[in-house]
Amino acid sequence: MTGNFNRPISGAALTRRRFMTATAAGTAALAFGGRSAFAADDTLKVGFISPRTGPLGGFGETDGYVLELARKALAGGLQAGGKTWKVEILDRDTQSDPSRAGQLAKDLINNQAVDLMLAVSTPETINPVADACEAAGVPCLSTVMPWEAWYFGRGAKPGAPSPFKWTYHFGFGVGEFLKTYISQWNLIETNKKVGVMYPNDADGNAIRANLAPALAKAGFTIVDPGAYETGTTDFSSQIALFRQEGVEIFNSFPIPPDFAAFWRQAAQQGLTQQIKICQVAKTGLFPSDIEALGDLGMNVSSAAYWHKAFPYKSSLTGVSGNELADGYEAASGKQWTQQLGASLSLLDAGFDVLKAASDVKSKAAVAKAMSTLKTTTIAGKVDFTSGPVANVSPGPIIGTQWVKAPAGSKFALDYVVTEHATDPNVPVGAKLIAYNG
Template sequence: MNEMKVETTRRKLLQGAGMAAGGVVAALAAPAFVRSAFASGDTINIGWVNARSGPLSAFAEADEYVLSLVNAALTGGVEIGGKTYAVNFVLKDTQSDPVTGSKVAKELISSDMVDIVMTSSTPETINPVADASEAGGVPCISTVAPWEAVYFGRGAKPGAPSPFKWTYHFSFGASDFAAVYADQWSKIETNKKVGVLLPNDADGNAIRAIMIPALEKAGFTVTDAGPYENGLTDFSAQISTFLDAGVEIVNSFPFPPDFPVFWRQAAQRGLAQRVKIMQVAKAGLFEPELEVLGELGNGIAAGAYWHRAFPFVSPVTGKTCSELADGFEEATGKPWSQQVGAQMALFDATIGALKASGNPKDKAAVAAALASLKVETATGIVDFTAGPVPNCAATGLVGTQWMMKEGGKFPFTLEVTSNVLVPDVPITAPLQPFELG
């Protein structure tokens, strides 16, 4: 079972149902007096697709908490075009499988009759869901994947008109990584030799095509270890390539389960002892991943698409980023996650588009509202009128570093070390060189 319908209600999400086997999310039945307040046809059905089980399930850890906040904020419905609508969420789990993602998205469209689809976090989740929505003529909004991997990765061509009518994506870009990294890496003295570990997938291919030339233009010598398949268990060849090249910076974009395998092997073969900067993306984004690595995680640098220090407010909930982070920790007992703000931003943009449409039951009107949407979210301003290409809006990215912290609530803390792309986000600590043992 991977579907639950959730209607707005005054009650909070049931505790303990959680993200258990199959990634099932707790459901709430609205009391009769709430249901009777809305006439038939006055309910907006929103499909929400995420990888709630499987190797990408860490990206769904904040889903239950965020949905509880949205539920509370939308109690009594949402007013659009002078009419009040109830909101019903239909959740689907991709099981971290693109084929399943396409299947459940089609179910949302054909069986659940949703008015709009939301999805997020990696092209493996977003692209098949967006393709199904495009084919089904249903508006879709997504976030948390390089926009190039979603736009060009689904068949759009540079300089050509957009082939997409129904699907919209807001996120950082592959070129943003290069800008953040060039700034972040300049804070430590190195030989400027960079080894990149990029898989043969939509993320890796987009990063390879865009980030490597940008880093070379910024004065770095880049050694690409070559495309590899996700799930690789022996990184000896890649490690040897980096050792032979004498790299002092390693930059990786692996599938989350693959990074610990690579990094432990790098320590066994002496690469981790030579590296001054270990930069990760896609993997190493969440504190529990660093806890598993222990000392090997101390000093790992990362890019952050959301941080508790972001100076933005969620219009749906009225909460600041620090309030969202604190609330997550209080509700779950777990360290705050980048996904708290990212998933809240997805709701902020979705509700903003529905309100702007004037009629949330008119799919063409909702798609038109997405195309002209400009709204503040928990991750900053989302402006689809500004590009960088049609159907896409750019959001910010900051440089960060994981540091072990004695006496803290959790073993690792994520410090902001570069704000070149989002100057309003404060620097919380200087970047430290990676040192093992």
């Protein structure tokens, strides 16, 4: 930014070209307000795709706050490969539409030339983004969906080498759900009859194929009326079967509108009275889902891929779990959700990849750094060197429950940890209460 602009210019030397050069330089200096400038080729572009609106909007509700924390942490640039890089995070909302997720990814790849893609929350978001990145040769990191639905749901075959070179995923899988559910369900005496409602989608099909047989092997009787279609409004036949079979545990992986419809009908038709454990995944993760059910949401069991009780700090921002939750509540006036730590863990891991890459502008080098990543995020350990399959690093899912908040609380609900089989570092904070307890 020095040079001709700062050197005295004589009248004779002030040609039209030098006048324009000086003016342009002065405008640039004013635009940067005196701060040090980065050249265009000193900028790293990171795409961040999540569902901020639509039926899956609960997963993205806190992303604005998390992205603000990340941008503040990166305001002075990112140190990688011996130099400082300016960082642009280009966040996009899928509106809960898988087709739109894929289109957004292609736009970020083709028109924004992102160096790294981050995708978070549910197969409807992650799989189309990962597929677009795999096809284009762009490194992509994702979290918050069962890894089996990500790996096998995108065409990988059991026992065969991974077909993926550019895409990586970390977080819970069926094995973690199995450990958590066995641990959680053994906390209360039941007849071990489990009524399951798994939708006809990537999550539901992966869970039906892998989790249900493992639960049966562990001594639970699975009552499965078959896959239902998302958007179903009448669940009378499923409810009748569950009542007839006397199920005392209910388990489902629905989107919020489907569970709300089912659970209200279950109450009207007498099923909820016999349920001792209502264990819901995908729905039941966020306070808004449970509050919408009124009294029917009290004592619903859930599972947390992150909780403010997790004893880890963000490698990107330095905040702890409690600091993250408290900061969000102060800024938004809303109750903290587990998505805060999950989305921040993705940013933690993503920027740790860039710091570890031998050349951040080489997509092959970034993908290689991802394949060997070993780090600790606010949600715990990420390690791609020891996963169940290549391209996957498993992570915890912790047994939890929604209970009435203690007197004096700002919010109606409290979200308590009831078991910790998949990460004993997370403290158990409460005893599981029977749904009708």
